[in-house]
Amino acid sequence: MWxxxxxxxxxxxxxxxxxxxxxxxxxxxxxxxxxxxxxxxKLLLLGALLILGLWMWxxxxxxxxxxxxxxxxxxxxxxxxxxxxxxx
Numbered sequence: 001m002w003x004x005x006x007x008x009x010x011x012x013x014x015x016x017x018x019x020x021x022x023x024x025x026x027x028x029x030x031x032x033x034x035x036x037x038x039x040x041x042k043l044l045l046l047g048a049l050l051i052l053g054l055w056m057w058x059x060x061x062x063x064x065x066x067x068x069x070x071x072x073x074x075x076x077x078x079x080x081x082x083x084x085x086x087x088x
Contacts, residue, residue, distance in 0.1 A: 003023070004023070004058070004061065005019035005020070005022065005023045006019055006020045006023060030050070030054060033050060034047050034050055034051065037050060
C-alpha cells in the first residue's frame, strides 16, 4: 500500500519521505484494523470486506492511472483491453 505513492514520487523525481510516511501510517492503520476485525468471529466478515475494499481501491487507482497515460489509437471503437481485441 505504501509502495504506490513512493514509486509515483520517485518517477516524478520528488522527495519520497512524506508519501512514504503517509503510506506506512495508512498501511499500519489498515493492518491493525484488519487484525482487530479478524480477532472476533462476529467481525470476521468485516475484515474480509476491508481487504476487498482496499484491493478495489488499488485496482481503480491503477486503472485510472493507466487510462490517463495510454495514448489514443486511431480508429479505436471501444475501450477494451488488448487481449480482448486480439482474439483468434
